[in-house]
Each structure stands twice: as C-alpha cells, then as structure tokens.
Amino acid sequence: GAFRADAARAGAVSEVAQLVDELCGASPEFATLWRENDVLAHGDGTKRLKHPELGDIELEYSAFAVDGRPDLSLTVYNPVDAAVADRIRDLARRRKERDATDPSTKPTTP
Numbered sequence: 001g002a003f004r005a006d007a008a009r010a011g012a013v014s015e016v017a018q019l020v021d022e023l024c025g026a027s028p029e030f031a032t033l034w035r036e037n038d039v040l041a042h043g044d045g046t047k048r049l050k051h052p053e054l055g056d057i058e059l060e061y062s063a064f065a066v067d068g069r070p071d072l073s074l075t076v077y078n079p080v081d082a083a084v085a086d087r088i089r090d091l092a093r094r095r096k097e098r099d100a101t102d103p104s105t106k107p108t109t110p
Helices: 002-009 013-026 028-036 082-101
Strands: 044-051 055-066 069-079
Touching: 013 028, 055 082, 069 082
Parallel strands: none
Antiparallel strands: 044 055, 055 069
16 A cells, blocks of 8 residues: 555656556556555554664654655654653753763864
8 A cells, every 4th residue: 555655645656557567467466455446654653663772662653744745754753651751851861961071973163
C-alpha cells in the first residue's frame, strides 16, 4: 500500500506504471495486492528506536501532508510517556552543559 501512496504523492503514477506491470507479471502476490488497491498511509503510530546514549526509546508519531507539496510530509514525534520525556530532557540538558564547556562545539562565524 505505501508504494502506491508514495507514487501518487510524488506525482509519479505514470512513471511507475511500467514497473508495476513488470512486478505484477513476476509476482502473483504483488499483482493481488496491487489489484486490491489497499493504500495504507502511515498517518500515526509508535516507533521504537535504539538511541546511542538513551538506549531503547519509544515515540508516538503523526505524519501530515504539506499543502502544495505532494512530495513532502511532516512527521511529529512525541515521547510515549513521562519517563521517556524525562530521559530526552536529561540528554538535552547534558548536551547543553557539554556545549557550554567544550569550545569545539561552539558555532564559528565567518
């Protein structure tokens, strides 16, 4: 479903028609799925990520279309609970403290 949605959003339906024909010929399963026209837009859900400093974290997400730009979408992530939010805030605080004391992290001006 996501392939059909991505092709439509990008305005590339005619460009992918030949590929779809090839895939339908090569895979009965693909042909069935394509005929069912089951377009699944991943508008919201939960993502589990492995962060190098925080370890496993879980975030809720919501994806939104950008008016006038069918090739773009905006995805917003939020912590699933207060514990994850606290871990993210703590990481941001540690980074801010590190940046304040480490001159190599300060931006340079031209």
